[in-house]
Amino acid sequence: MRQSGQSTLLFISLGLLTTINVINSWQIDHLERLAIEDSARLAAIEAQLRAGVPVSGAATTTAAGPAARSAQEAEALADPKNLLRAPTRPRVRAAQVSPGRTLRMQIGQDPQGLNPLIAKGADVNEYSTYFNAFMATRDIGEPERWVPDLAVKVTTDDDLRYRIELRKGVHWHRPAVDWASGRYDWAKGPGPDDRQPFTAHDVVFTLDAIRNTQTAGRVSDLRTYFEPVVAYRAVDDHTLEIQFKEKAYTNRSALFEMPIIPRFLFSVDEDGKPFDAATWGLKLNEHWYNQKAIGTGPLQFVSWEPGVKMEFARDPHYFGEPVAYDRLLMSVVKDQNAWPRKLKAGELDFIYLQPEQFKTEILDDKDGVLLDNPAIKRADFSLFNYFYVGWNADRPKFADKRVRKAMTLSFNRAGVLEKVLYNQGALTSGPFPQQTPCYDKSVQPLPFDLEAAKALLTEAGWTDTDGDGVRDKVIDGQRVPFTFTLITFGSSSEYETIASTWREDLLQIGVQMQPLPLEWSAMLKKMDERDFDAFTGAWVTTWEADLMQLWHSAEADKPKSGNRIGFRNAEADRIAEALRLEFDEAKRVELCHAFHRLVAEEQPYTFFYQRERTVLYWEHLNALEFLQIPPHRDVRLFSFNQPASP
Amino acid sequence: MTEPAARPPVAEDPSWVDLIWVQFGKRKIARGALFGLLGLLLLAIYAPLLASNKPLLWRVADGPLSSPWLLSLFDRNFFENGVDLFFNALLVCVSLLGLPAAWAWRRAATLPRAARGARRARLLLGGIGALLLTLGLNAAAPQARPKEVYPALQAQLEAQGTPVLAVYPPLPHSFRDGVLDQARARPSAAHPLGTDAAGRDVLVRLIFGARISLTIGVFAVSLYISIGTVLGALAGYFGGRVDLVIQRLIEVVICVPSLFLILSVAAFIEDRSIFHIMVIIAAVAWTTPARLVRAEFLRHRNLDFVAAARAIGYPQHTIIFAEILPNTLGPVLVSATFGVASAILTESTMSFLGLGDITVPSWGQMLNAGRTTSEWTLILAPGFAIFVTVSLLNLVGDGFRDAIDPKLRR
Amino acid sequence: MPLLELIDLRTHFFTDAGVLRSVDGVSFSVEAGETVGVVGESGCGKSVTAMSILRLIPEPPGRIVGGEIRFLGQDLVRMPIAALRKVRGNSISMIFQEPMTSLNPVYTVGDQIIEAILLHQDVDEDRAREIALDMLRKVGIPAPEQRIDEYPHQLSGGMKQRVMIAMALSCQPKLLIADEPTTALDVTIQAQILELLKQLQAEQGMGIMLITHDLGVVAETTDKVVVLYGGQMAEVAPTSTLFSSASHPYTQGLLRSLPDRAPPGSRLPTIPGMVPSPLQFPTGCRFRTRCGQASPACAALPPRVERGPGHAVWCHHPQPPAGGAA
């Protein structure tokens, strides 16, 4: 019985192995558990120790509210020539700080990177406000007021030459690298936790990077603003001078909101060796630290696993008001349909609702209990954008403003907004956000009026002469029927619905429209080449109005420009140019209103609506507050109403 | 199932097709599934008769009796999709010629075999001719669109006290025109499965979706079967260098995971239509029939009857197409049936991932749209439609396979 | 007591097309040490009879619907399957028609023989291997030590059949059923195999049921012949009696078609017509559609007619011995 003998032996040894394994695993598990408990205890001790030791530069936050944060700042704010003023209110109320808590939010996709100079996208811009500090920021209450951030004082006599005094005692976050390996010892600095100090030289380095034509990415947008810079220099470690060539209203915001990157890290390779002067711009594009974040802001970068999550932790050495929780976890959830599910399951603290979900969760909610859970609350805010339909003014059909107006009149914007977009927004009549003073509230959106549209078309010479139900007109000796193609953003089904609704209405007035859904890149190509009749689009706007890129006739002839519709209007050009140079708020508003009335009359776009966002959140968060200005969501404003983790 | 025009001199059992047919008929489930498929096809063809917002009959007061429905069938502004026009042409042809054709087909069965084949081939050609003629007439017809929204018009006229005679199809909704006021309605008597975001009836779209899905399945598969058969035949018959090149090509295509390739290619096409989708599916899937045909050719190449055909001096192409090819019909037929099912699945997967053609009411598209809502019907209805169609096709394919493979015969 | 006794065995197949009465009332017996030949045309039920004995009929669609199979007095038909397994390969062994496919291609021939030995004999593996080697040697396989570890595809057809025989005989069965063991083989090898069987029978004293359609083989090797037609008994007789005085018109037809019985140069006589499909057997005597002697009486089941010691015929019109034969 050789065979059975062998198999018995085999089974016994297998059994033995299994037993040993089980015991082993149990032991390891036990050890791990002990280790975790130990490290938790250590962290607690560390936190206690830190609480007792005041940190240089950052006076422990008190309930002083809008009071100055340091002596240097107080002194600077006292100077009447300072362009920066004290904030109207603080971002964080100190009493709310809940140690040990993690704020969990979802992001729809990974950012391109975390170097705010290289990576493009609204998301990176938002995240950089978490880990970065800027020269100055807009006040939460009054967005036209600049308040100190890294700079405490900015002075200028002629709006060409600026002198900037930087905050002292600020340090860069510790880079998130494997310190134990010893490879990164070169990155250690003299500050607390081996941090490197923030100085004017970092700003100069950043400006160098922006103006270096080898760099690509977000810098190329910034470069437009900094190309007309004549000179800049660091006077000393905390003083900076910069001189612009031309006076422009946009200079200030460009300067104040410029992301700043540390020289000690980005001028060197992973081994601390400085880059070659000839190619350092190219190196910066692919810098080894571009996938991690470093800054001087309230949250410091911990980790980022693409497609999975990104983590930040409160910076204990932050110079300003610390955020009200310990960690920020952003999990990447690409499927928007999963967001409400994840909120409901308690895996997230708050989410954005998509319009469809808004309908499902809010409009159809009979009992008024969101997601069937009374502990879930709702908040809304309005985005700085407007949706529109652009008409190609270079096409004979749409060169006539009466035709464009008829198109607008025939588009049941209110109906679509209500039924397709569930009133998640407001109809708009001009190119400015409705929250800004630039928006002229006296200009009403055109009504939905098919009869008026018919009359306008007839007036413009479009009549149905051959009785086929479609209007026609003789253009250049040829009888052309009124048919056109509307290019719609193909990746979103709501556009398909909107287009099909509009098409039915257009048929009633004898116009045939063919929707053509296209991918964004294809759409962009058609628009760049001006190969379209009409398209759907949306612009994201900023607080300050700048009309040059979208509306100036000089842009109309440039390929790939923002003025894709070929809008050429002398009065509009005049207003756009005047607005660039006007620094007086009241006069700016006047110019804006004039422009608003002009486009309402010309209808180069059919202005559609400004979108709103709805947020659902658990009631363990204090009522959510959003910024008026982009990026609207500022996690520094969020806080828990329970002091510590449950 | 036409017989090849030229009979091979020394062919295998000539009633091979009938044999398979008899074997297939013995499998009750497969036969039932085939009838189910036929029903689905009829549903697709007669979709406008079931659902349209154009009245079948219309008379205002004592005015003339008209049929806006009939006019709308070939209105290219109403049915703007080529697929719908094709099915509408089929609808007319099948209604007018279906019964006589079926009668003639059956009668042909009494004829001797050779005459039967010829007669049936002629019938088939005649049918295709009639279809093309209808399509041609339709292309030549004026494309004016009746602008009236009939239910609204009727209400308006009746409010004015004008008597109106209007007979609508059972589901008086258009698959295309939504009524914003009725958007996202829950299931009700008027809308048995509710409406979608644009206020379109879900059941109606489901029925018209059958047209899209069947078209995609059948056309994509015909396309790749044609490509695959030609390439496989060339490789198998000539062997040598031709075989080597085609083999390499096949190997290259099968090594790239097909769904990955399909998704990538689809994403990089900017204005995707269902025709693009069919071509993409075909471009990736042709290797299966190519391999089958090649293998059959290699097997048959050296068989006696081919040698005999060659010996009596039949030209090469006759040998390939008249003698070996019919033998490859079986496995190809089986793979085609499964292919249609998998093409439908592939299309719905693409639509589901947002890489389909969003302008057509395909089932995958509907399911993807339904996923954003909490309405179960919007998920279950298209999902169930896909499931039933694919099941039917798979069962039929399985029946064919069993019928053809003698090993599995009982 | 006979070694094996079939009494009115009926095995039918229930298919979609109808019931196939492949074996419909077969009765004969095999004595120890005796070789019984079972002959008939293809489809006459020879193989089904053989398979029925060990109940190897695929079920469904086949089923033994009636009769008894008595082996050493036990009825195999009603025996529990577990008990039957102790008989299979042990007291009754089988050799099949197709040596090419009857061996499992993924196991070595040694494995397959040893498997049977280990199953039925209380020996350990080493001993089983010795027995297997012994058997291989006995059936005349050269270099058995090497062959035992080879796979079936490495052996020739004749070798495979020898392996099959070795496997069948490895447990010293009392009865060996050989289902056309030589049909697929060359004539020379055929003779060797038959010779081998005879020799082994002499050594082990077992009964052999030899199924064949080759009357030449029957004449040379068997003691008794059973003639089947259409799943029914036609004639049974000692071999010499059958060749000298066959009484059934069918048997006579068979014998007439033997080449050595026809005058040289003349056309070989054949039995007219074809074997009817098992679905369409005529009622009564199944041979009547091809029989020259058929009369209306043949529509009734033929009676068993004793023609001499051990010689019986199932016919309404038994014929006198065909002229002039030995």
Next chain:
Amino acid sequence: MLQYTIRRVLLIFPTFFLISLLIFVVLNVAPGRPGAGAGGGGGEQAGQAEQESYRIFKEQFNLDKPIALNLRHLTDLAEVAAWVDAVRAAPGAVPPAARIDAQERLEDYGLVLVPHLLVLLEDADPERQRAAAAWLAVAGQQRFQNDRRGDVVAAREANRAIAAANQEIKGWTWTAAAPAAEVEQKRAAWRAWAAAAPDRLEWTPAERVEMSLLDTRFAKYWQNLLLLDFGVSNIDRRPVLDTLLSKMKYSLSLGTLAVVIAYIVAVPLGIFSAVKQGTTADLVTTIGVFVLYSLPSFFVGTVLLRIFTEGDPLALFPTGDFETLSAGPMTTAERLGDIAWHLVLPVVTYTTGALATLSRYARTGVIDVIRADYIRTARAKGLSEPVVILKHALRNGMIPILTLLGSLLPTLVAGSTVIEVIFNIPGMGQHLYNAINLRDYNAVMAVLLASSVLSLLGILLSDLSYALVDPRISLD
């Protein structure tokens, strides 16, 4: 066997080359600008489209080169003149598409244009001269050498010189208002520049052939590929291979688990169905399996998510993800449990699809052999039914299903796009989906190539395993 294996392994390389060519061409001929994906949804931000940085971007990803065949050296003077004129033409004189095309050509063609532009520099029209000089400053730019591999020091040295040269020629352009003396001086500089390196501006036939084949996107891509460099993502600029490898673990865990479970369920089911062939039990199993087979996995996934993660009674499982993200530190055992809990629904979804195919294979395999003569032999030997099936039928019947395992290799690693998207599992399938949507060419290429390699290996493995399992097959 060894010889066969070696031959097969060697055959992988040409096949892989062809595959890469196929994918490369397909992806590159498709329209759409790389990196221009996404966006749009919530609106775009007005910004200056900066030519310079887009050109750098193109250069970095070799997008300025033709796909697989470079015939740019055949460009003649008339064409170049036409492009230069198109770009500087008055607004409206040239259709925007033609202008964009001309501009891209002038940006992309590089050194090939220099001789023609030098001719245009001598043109009678001073505006043409000016345009020619401006384009010379672009076309005359030299490429930096790769200073990350090979002789780094020398490459850096060379790059410094290149940077200086590039910087210098950039200055040799002038404005419309420039004085004649300045214009003349700069034109002289260009002439001297051209005369200094005449060999750079002329090509021998051999060089032309080399240029046609090697100065292409595909050639450059392959040069990098040979060094196992799949390039960097044009979205986040990480090396795509790193990203790929980091995604693999997710797909691998999910795939392996699913396939193992599918086999564990499918094989017995198939055997059962085969042994009971023709009975009601077989019928029920077959139909059941068909039902599963016909259910689209995205449908199953969606419905499972709905049922088991929402609604109070059945909220048993998490709503996706690979593991709990917000959890604190966990012991390995806890973490494994957490992952397993997350993977229940995805694995079930995965399995429903694979189950049908596998059990079908198992059934057919067993049916094929169950009627075989050697099975009858085994029964005649007196072996019990389980032994007959498990020892004699299974080993043969399972050959196809075992070799199927080899072909599952790519699926194991590359995962399933649909399931990963639905369940938010950051594996390779989801990675591909995102890369596709973001037009991240290098990432898409890498995923497709990696899964093709796995397919090739899978096919090889399955052929080899066939030979191992079935002694009848000899590979030599």
